[in-house]
Amino acid sequence: MTAAVDTGEILDQFAAALSAATEELAPLRTPAPDAATELAHSQALMNWLYDGGWTRWGWPEEVGGVGGSPLIRCQILEHLALAGYHIPDHLLVLEVVGPAVVQHAPVLAAEYLPAALRGDELWSQGFSEPEAGSDLAALRTKAVDRGDGTYLVNGQKIWTSYGACADRIVLLARSGALADRHRGLVMLLVDLNAPGVERRPIALASGREELAEVFFADVVVGADRLIGVDGGGWAVAMDLLQYERGTYAWMRMATATAYLQQLLRILAEGPRETTPRSAAAIGRTYLNLAALRARTASTLRQLADHKTVGPETSVDKLLLSTAEQDVLDTAMVQLDAEALLSDSVTAASWRDRWWYSRAASIYGGAREVQYSIVADRILKLPRENTHGR
Amino acid sequence: MDADTQDLLRSSIREMFATEEGDIVDGLRSLGWDDVVAEDPDAAVELLFTEQGAAGKASSALDTVAYVTDKGGTTHPVLHPLGSVSGAKVQAGCLEVDAVLLAKPSAAAVVRADDGRAYLIDENVVTAHASAVGGFDPASRLYRVKLDLDPAATVVVDVDWSHVVAVARRALAAELVGNGNAMLQLATAQISDRHQFGRPIGANQSPRHRLAESYALLGGAAELVRAAGHSGSDLDARTAKAYAGFAVDTTSRSCLQVCGAIGLTTEHVLPGYVKRARILDALYGGWSATAEEIGAELLAAAAVPVGHRL
Numbered sequence: 001m002t003a004a005v006d007t008g009e010i011l012d013q014f015a016a017a018l019s020a021a022t023e024e025l026a027p028l029r030t031p032a033p034d035a036a037t038e039l040a041h042s043q044a045l046m047n048w049l050y051d052g053g054w055t056r057w058g059w060p061e062e063v064g065g066v067g068g069s070p071l072i073r074c075q076i077l078e079h080l081a082l083a084g085y086h087i088p089d090h091l092l093v094l095e096v097v098g099p100a101v102v103q104h105a106p107v108l109a110a111e112y113l114p115a116a117l118r119g120d121e122l123w124s125q126g127f128s129e130p131e132a133g134s135d136l137a138a139l140r141t142k143a144v145d146r147g148d149g150t151y152l153v154n155g156q157k158i159w160t161s162y163g164a165c166a167d168r169i170v171l172l173a174r175s176g177a178l179a180d181r182h183r184g185l186v187m188l189l190v191d192l193n194a195p196g197v198e199r200r201p202i203a204l205a206s207g208r209e210e211l212a213e214v215f216f217a218d219v220v221v222g223a224d225r226l227i228g229v230d231g232g233g234w235a236v237a238m239d240l241l242q243y244e245r246g247t248y249a250w251m252r253m254a255t256a257t258a259y260l261q262q263l264l265r266i267l268a269e270g271p272r273e274t275t276p277r278s279a280a281a282i283g284r285t286y287l288n289l290a291a292l293r294a295r296t297a298s299t300l301r302q303l304a305d306h307k308t309v310g311p312e313t314s315v316d317k318l319l320l321s322t323a324e325q326d327v328l329d330t331a332m333v334q335l336d337a338e339a340l341l342s343d344s345v346t347a348a349s350w351r352d353r354w355w356y357s358r359a360a361s362i363y364g365g366a367r368e369v370q371y372s373i374v375a376d377r378i379l380k381l382p383r384e385n386t387h388g389r
Numbered sequence: 390m391d392a393d394t395q396d397l398l399r400s401s402i403r404e405m406f407a408t409e410e411g412d413i414v415d416g417l418r419s420l421g422w423d424d425v426v427a428e429d430p431d432a433a434v435e436l437l438f439t440e441q442g443a444a445g446k447a448s449s450a451l452d453t454v455a456y457v458t459d460k461g462g463t464t465h466p467v468l469h470p471l472g473s474v475s476g477a478k479v480q481a482g483c484l485e486v487d488a489v490l491l492a493k494p495s496a497a498a499v500v501r502a503d504d505g506r507a508y509l510i511d512e513n514v515v516t517a518h519a520s521a522v523g524g525f526d527p528a529s530r531l532y533r534v535k536l537d538l539d540p541a542a543t544v545v546v547d548v549d550w551s552h553v554v555a556v557a558r559r560a561l562a563a564e565l566v567g568n569g570n571a572m573l574q575l576a577t578a579q580i581s582d583r584h585q586f587g588r589p590i591g592a593n594q595s596p597r598h599r600l601a602e603s604y605a606l607l608g609g610a611a612e613l614v615r616a617a618g619h620s621g622s623d624l625d626a627r628t629a630k631a632y633a634g635f636a637v638d639t640t641s642r643s644c645l646q647v648c649g650a651i652g653l654t655t656e657h658v659l660p661g662y663v664k665r666a667r668i669l670d671a672l673y674g675g676w677s678a679t680a681e682e683i684g685a686e687l688l689a690a691a692a693v694p695v696g697h698r699l
């Protein structure tokens with residue numbers, strides 16, 4: 001894209017286009033009863049957003065984008081959420097892994113990202129393992145370079161979002177020795193329909209099957225699927241986590257704000273009067289969301305300027321889980337018996353959201369890990385040792 | 390204001406707080422502070438008040454940014470409210486003032502009443518009813534003005550309160566952030582050095598996590614102060630001040646805990662910051678009450694305010 005673009009103008013155009021499509025997109029605004037329907041909605045919305053050019057902002061032309069700043073895309077997604085749409089599930093992974101693929105594997109990105117950006121493909125992210133959660137560097141899935149231009153992958157990933165139905169996975173595996181910890185890692189883009197891949201959905205406590213276990217048994221992956229260099233997987237992973245604190249956090253913020261908005265509408269339609277208790281809960285929730293938005297906006301700006309954001313993003317992550325859980329806790333209390341007893345799709349979706357919000361302080365490095373990062377690397381407090389309690 | 394100018398100003402202000410015994414406003418004036426504010430008010434407010442917070446000292450600097458200008462172009466100090474946005478109530482035809490001045494009264498002052506109007510009160514009246522504040526923070530330099538008055542004995546002036554209040558809240562929020570970060574530094578240094586059970590207190594998980602949580606909240610507050618400066622919106626200023634109050638409340642509690650008994654004594658500097666923080670939070674409405682007000686407004690509007698564009 002050439003010259004300067006007027007972000008305000010684009011956002012106005014998007015608002016107009018979305019409002020013109022209100023009827024066409026109406027089915028996508030209803031809560032999905034299950035994960036499969038939700039993914040179908042997600043794909044339809046991905047197609048619409050891509051074909052209109054909206055989600056192409058901020059991606060380079062080589063991968064199907066139209067250039068410009070990713071801040072435009074982020075604000076489009078925020079508007080989308082506040083207009084009552086579920087931000088496409090496809091984007092939750094793509095916005096995290098996409099920029100790292102563009103940066104570390106431009107050729108691969110040009111070949112495979114366009115289909116993912118349009119929503120024709122669903123990508124997932126394979127990091128966590130049964131014995132490597134917050135301690136990611138302990139991962140054991142092996143990728144052995146066979147010297148013939150292929151890797152042989154063996155191992156198991158867990159907690160993989162959309163793992164049961166995704167088309168591809170951005171996989172972090174070990175090409176060196178386990179004792180090398182974060183030094184012997186490799187990042188690969190792996191097809192999930194490859195021979196040797198098995199998957200098992202995991203039902204969250206709400207019953208929702210969004211997560212999965214993915215098993216790899218002698219899966220052959222071409223060396224042309226390398227993201228970054230062999231041995232440099234950790235650097236790619238760390239680069240990628242910045243986007244989890246940037247764009248991903250922004251999308252979660254937008255979604256949580258939309259939830260608060262929905263809650264306010266439901267309460268306004270109900271018979272209950274405003275009590276000081278509900279006002280206090282709503283007010284605190286809003287404050288936490290506002291802080292998250294301001295913080296995340298600042299991180300997005302730094303990422304857009306190609307600055308390394310580093311350990312400071314642990315703050316974003318902490319503010320995110322607090323805000324998200326606050327919104328859903330407030331919603332569950334305010335919706336009261338209906339949220340607990342009803343089997344309506346709406347009530348079920350609030351429960352799904354509540355369970356999902358519990359994960360916000362676990363995935364991507366648990367809350368406690370974020371505290372440790374801040375304590376060690378920012379406050380420079382004495383390290384916790386084996387005697388620390 | 391470019392980064393070099395900011396650094397220069399910051400070190401001058403820091404120096405002033407470190408060396409001057411009295412109110413630093415005179416020093417600020419000779420530094421050309423009014424020009425700085427005129428040139429880039431948002432950056433000036435954030436910089437000065439963050440430093441004031443870090444120094445843990447009181448001054449009448451707030452009067453240099455939050456004041457009232459009448460139709461004739463004369464400026465007047467504000468009788469700042471505690472625990473509310475209004476420093477006076479109009480009841481049964483009587484103006485009941487209970488507010489504070491940041492320095493010994495030396496001029497007529499304006500108070501915002503709960504009817505939204507601005508009453509200019511004569512210097513003699515203000516002086517006669519002003520007393521130096523001891524209270525929770527004897528270092529606050531505040532003067533409490535408490536009086537009942539016939540509104541007819543005042544002059545009603547036309548004031549854009551939303552601007553005055555928004556600037557005051559941004560300044561107070563910035564000062565809270567500076568104050569909170571100073572407390573955090575003190576506590577971090579202390580628990581890094583002090584050993585118990587054969588290891589530094591700061592090597593234990595619980596104090597580490599408490600301080601990290603405080604750091605995160607203060608980080609959020611600092612961003613809200615900046616965002617409120619950019620947008621200039623009343624709600625953003627209110628949000629920034631309330632969130633900063635909440636962040637500093639948490640920080641104060643954590644720091645007092647991890648510093649142990651010495652942190653509760655006159656031998657430690659921490660209590661000075663704790664006292665100051667409570668005054669700052671109360672000015673123009675405490676965080677808890679403000680959060681409830683904002684919540685009630687959201688419930689009434691059945692909508693979340695739209696965030697400003699980036």
